Amino acid sequence: MRVHNFSAGPAALPECVLRECAAEMLDYQGSGMSVMEMSHRSPLFRSILDDAEACLRRLMDIPRDYRVLFLQGGATLQFAGVPLNLMRHGRAGYIVSGNWSKKALREAARYGEALVLATGEGSGFARVPELPASVSQQLDYVYLCQNETVFGNMMREFPQTGDVPLVADISSCFLSCPLDVSRFGLVYAGAQKNAGPAGTTVVIVREDLIAPGPARADICPSYLSYLEQSRQGSLLNTPNCWGIYVSGKVFHWVEEEGGLARMERRNWEKVAPLYDFLDGSELFSARVEPGSRSISNVCFRSSSPELDRLCVEEAARRGIVNIKGHRLTGGLRASCYNAVSPESVQALVSFLGDFESDHAAGRA
Ligand SMILES: Cc1ncc(COP(=O)(O)O)c(C=O)c1O
Missing domain, CATH: 3.40.640.10 (Type I PLP-dependent aspartate aminotransferase-like (Major domain))
Incomplete structure (x- = not known):
């Protein structure tokens, strides 16, 4: 799988x-x-x-x-x-x-x-x-x-x-x-x-x-x-x-697949639900301001490094891998390149929503 x-x-x-x-x-x-x-x-x-x-x-x-x-x-x-x-x-x-x-x-x-x-x-x-x-x-x-x-x-x-x-x-x-x-x-x-x-x-x-x-x-x-x-x-x-x-x-x-203009449209449509989720979340927040956000690398964090770590572990149990942030920044990162499907991003958003509900007590 x-x-x-x-x-x-x-x-x-x-x-x-x-x-x-x-x-x-x-x-x-x-x-x-x-x-x-x-x-x-x-x-x-x-x-x-x-x-x-x-x-x-x-x-x-x-x-x-x-x-x-x-x-x-x-x-x-x-x-x-x-x-x-x-x-x-x-x-x-x-x-x-x-x-x-x-x-x-x-x-x-x-x-x-x-x-x-x-x-x-x-x-x-x-x-x-x-x-x-x-x-x-x-x-x-x-x-x-x-x-x-x-x-x-x-x-x-x-x-x-x-x-x-x-x-x-x-x-x-x-x-x-x-x-x-x-x-x-x-x-x-x-x-x-x-x-x-x-x-x-x-x-x-x-x-x-x-x-x-x-x-x-x-x-x-x-x-x-x-x-x-x-x-x-x-x-x-x-x-x-x-x-x-x-x-x-x-x-x-x-x-x-339709070339670069199509890729661009598809990629922004793909990451939009993730950025939207982060903007509406009380536990997670996006690192980057809206006008500067990446089409491919969505960087975010929860309220603490401990919860970030737990999030990476629990995600892996749901088949969602490699969301640990770079060692320089800590936090979390989802790289959504061309070959990452919208369904994968949806799976991530849905997981993050569940994680937020489960760990509501850990909010800052
Ligand atoms: C924007 C950018 N430039 C340069 C590099 C370095 O790439 P490489 O590991 O191929 O030397 C990376 C690696 O992630 C990168 O993201």
Whole structure:
């Protein structure tokens, strides 16, 4: 029996994709082997890679002058990859909306000047930071994290940066909703939330930004060079063949389900009952203010850490798993990515209602 899985990542995948992978496990399309066993230079794998890229390009309407790279090292490696490739003059601006942009800022500071342009720290990241009205045109790029997985906030708008390229970590809302890629110089996402197994990171970068030039190229590892990876078609070394294969299947699933606009509608409709419940509850409360709430990561808490712990335990007994909050925030978190069904969210809401009735005496 499959559980109601609210994991923040690695996260639930569409069951039909898992079944397809299982069916092809021993013999992929008559090759007599699994995708994990075939050469990454074989025509068969090449077609898997090309098909994944083509499908993602259709889904996100990626302009022709953008390169799509399938890399390894998780989203974390891109905290270094971005400055190592794009800090041509040694100075970039960061918008800090939580844990992940903070980590990216710290990493970038190892390679150049990383300036904080705005931060949501004052509100405990309960709302997205106010965006700067304008930014210095001397910056190499402006960086943000669209959806903050740990604190549960999400940016609806992006800063106007003039000629300065905007860079976004879109890991936890990748494929959850449409994104105008042409607004960005570069976006990237770890696959393990909405797109596939852990181990694949998709980087989408505008060609002119990776042209040869005075970058930190002298110290950038070849593996992390977007130019080099792009020249090699993501095959500079052995890629995560399995991750790319599964991600490609998930891209097709999203397309068959109606694409990103449909996903967005479905996701907001899916999480609305949960946010509504939290707003009406006397025991539970949402962490994030209404205008800043995430489409994917619903962060909340009860009246005490003890009740939070009990809630996680009792939920698991009802087949509702992975609702423990991140260790930084404590509390509770339900990650409702594309593959999490509305029925799972309903099951969670119904459980939380029962829990509230049962533990009314524990209210603050
Ligand atoms: C928004 C965001 N960025 C970066 C990361 C780091 O990803 P990885 O573990 O793939 O390095 C995560 C992980 O949860 C994330 O949610």
